[in-house]
Amino acid sequence: MxxxxxxxxxxxxxxxxxxxxxxxxxxxxxxxPPPIINAHLHATNERGITVDSVLAEMDEHNVQFAVLSGADNELAYAWQQKAPSRFRVGASFPCTDGVYPRMYPCFADNNGWPDINWLEEQFTSGRMTVMGELLYVYYGMAPTDEQLQPYFALAEKMAIPVGIHAADGPPPRERPEGCCPNFSAELGNPLLLKPVLEQHPQLKIWLMHAGEVRFHKEAIELMQEFPNVYADMSILNSVMPVALHRRLLKSFIDAGLEDRLLLGTDNMPLTAIRDRLESFEFLSERQRRKITYENAARFFN
Structure with missing residues (x-):
């Protein structure tokens, strides 16, 4: 065997x-340009973003497909219908009082949680192929909470990759008015996922934001222990200073994790992110190719 x-x-x-x-x-x-996979994108109508503007950027940079977190599932499915081969959709949850952090409706008929049987049907039909972004940090809930366990079990059973909001941000000043009164920054620590991964050893997780600044060492520690954990460095790779992004990316590379880093934009402009990666002299061309395409192609099958 x-x-x-x-x-x-x-x-x-x-x-x-x-x-x-x-x-x-x-x-x-x-x-x-060399092919890219974007592991972190949201269906949204904010800041002038439309499906057409997103597809134009994808065409410009040869993005093969983007993993689309959908709080407003109808909007996510509308984007997918516009270009079926370009988007892989996943459900974002739990959402406080049935409202997504960006104030979209989010499973409002079930207090912010998708029905587990409905979700399994979405995976079976192929309409959804990932789960996430999971937002328990916004909800004020630990990943070990019993309400989350059926979803982790379903993802493991069906080999569905799960994206986790693994960061202590955004800070209160950057959250929309009325958003997430139970937000708990401490719950963004990736090491809190260790009991979940021990219980579900085949579960595939990617750490959205890669722990950001506060928890980047914890992200590295979790990834070194569990080979089925990957990470995207969204926000760090765009909003944060270049020098900080460079230092933290190098720490992942130096830890031997170049095969499990993904490119994610979180709806930030891709040109600037790509320019940063091209400017980092410590990266080889092969390492850049892994981060921008190969690792995600393997992780998302």
């Missing part, structure tokens, strides 16, 4: 490597 699994793993890795190299070579021949 061990030999069969080992051979299967080697074959899968070899097949993926060939496909990744082929995609890179095709980009070089056509003059297009």
């Amino acid at each position: 061990w030999l069969r699994l080992t051979l299967l793993g080697m074959l899968t890795f070899a097949t993926f490597s060939v496909l990744a190299a082929s995609s890179q070579e095709q980009s070089n021949r056509t003059g297009e």
